[in-house]
Amino acid sequence: MGASDFVLYEYTPSLVAAVIFAALFFLTTVLHLWQRIRAHSNYFNPFIVGGIFQVIGYGARCVSHFNKTSTIAYAMQSLFLLLAPILYAASIYMVLGRVIRFVRGEHMSYIPVGIMTKVFVGGDILSFLLQAAGGGIMTGGSKSSFTIGQWVIVGGLCVQLVFFGAFLVSALIFHSKILRHPTAESEQKMHLGSFWPRDWRGVLFACYVASVLILIRSVYRLVEFIQGQQGYVMTHEVFLYVFDATMMYFVMVLMNLRHPAHVLQQQNPSDSTEQKA
Template sequence: MAIDRNYVLYHYTPNLPCAILLAVLFALTTVLHLYQRIKAHSKYFNPFIVGGIFQVVGYGARAGSHFNTDSTLLYAIQSLLILLAPTLYAASIYMVLGRIITFLHGEHLSYIPVKWMTKVFVAGDVLSFILQAAGGGIMTNGSKNTVKIGEWVIVAGLCVQIVFFGAFVITSLIFHVKIIRSPTTASERFMSKRGSLWPPRDWRGLLFACYSASVLILVRSVYRLVEFVQGNDGYVISHEVFLYVFDAAMMFSVMVVMNVFHPSFVLSKDNIGFL
C-alpha cells in the first residue's frame, strides 16, 4: 500500500489520550449493545454492533498512528473504519422503523409499503457503504490525482447517505403524525400501559431515539461532506478537533441513545403478547 509522497496523511500528530479514550468508550457501549442483542435475540441490531467494533478498532489504530504518523496501514484502518461505521448504524435504524410500524399494526399509515421499506432504505445504505469503502480504498492506494478521485467517490457516498437518511426521517415523521391522529388499538393500549412518563419507554420513545440518532448521523455526514469537498489541504481535515466534535462525539452519542432506548424494550415477545 503506497501513497504519493506529496500526499500528507496527517496535518498533525493524532492525539493519543483522545484516541484511547474513544476506543475505550466505544468498547464499553459496544459490549453493552452485544449483551442487549444476545438477551433480546435482536438480530436486526447486528450491523449496529459491527459498527461499534469498527469504531473501537478505528480509534485503536488512530492511537497507534500517534507513534507512527507515516504508517499507511494504520492510516487506512482508522480512516476507513471510522468513516464506514455510521452506515452500519443506519442499517439497523432503518430496520427498526419497519418493525415499529408492523408492531403497532400501522401498515396502512405508512406511505411506503412496509414490505419494501427496509429493503429500499437498506439498499441505499449498502450503496452508500460501497461508495465510501471504494473511495477510501482509492485514497489509500494511489497518486495525488487518484486520491482526489477517491475523495469525490466518498462525497458521492455521503450524498447518498444524506438523501436516504432525509427520506427516512420524513417517512418516520409522516407515520408518527398519522398514528397520533389515527391511533391503532395496539398503539393506544401500549400508551395506556406505559403511562405518560417522559421520556416514554414505549414506541414513542423508540421513535424519538431513532430521530435523535438520525439527526446526529446527518450532522456527522454533513461534516464529512465538507471535509472531503475541501480535500486533503482543507481547513477541516487539518484540525483534529473537528473529528472528535462532529464525528466521534456524535457517533458515541448515537450508540448511547440506542443503549438507553434499545428497541428490545419495545419490540419484545412480552409486549407482542400484551398487544
C-alpha cells in the same frame, strides 16, 4: 507497515483522544452485544458491527500517532470510521419497520412496510460501497488518488444523506398519521406520564435523535471531503472528535439507554415471525 511519501496527516493524531474513544466505544459495544443476546434483537447486529468498526478505527489512529506515514493504519482508521455510521443507520431503518408492525400501522406508511427495510438498507449498502471504494482509493499514496477517492466518498455521503432524509420523512409521516388516527394496538401499548415515553413513541424519539446526530456527522464529513486535504476541517483534528467521535458515541449510548428491544420484545408470540422481515 506500508509507508507513503504523500502527506497523510497535516497533524500528529492525538494518542490520548484515540485511546479514550477506543475504550468508550469498546464499553458501549460490549453492552450492546449483551443487550442483543439477551433480547434476541438480531436487527441490531449491524449496529454492533458499527461499534466494532469504531474501536478498530480509533485503535488504528493510535498506531498513526507513532507512524504518520503508515498507509495501512491510515486506511484502517479512514475506512472503519467512515463506514460505522452506515451500519448504525441500517439498524435504525429496521427498527422503523418493526415499530410500524408493532402497532399494526402498516396502512399508514407511504412506503410499503414489506419493502421499506429493503429500500433503505439497499441505499445504505450503495453508500457503504461508494465510501469504502473511495477510502481505498485515497490510500493509493498519491495526490491524484487522494483527490479521486475523496470525491467518490462525497458521492457516497450524498447517497447516505438522500436515503436518510427519505427515512426521516417516512418516519415523521407515519408518526403524524398514527397520532391523529391511532390504532387499537398503538393506544393499548402507550404508557402515559413520562417525559420520554417507554413505549413505541419513545423508540421513535430515540431513532429521531440518533438520526439527527448521524446527519450532523455526515454533513461534517461532506464538508471535510469537499474542502479536501488542505481544507481547514481536515487539517484540524478537533473537528473529527467533536462532530464524528462524540456524535457517534452519543448514538451508541442513547441506544443502550433506549434500546428498542425494551419495547418491541413485548410483542405477541404470534408476531415474532413477521418482525423478522
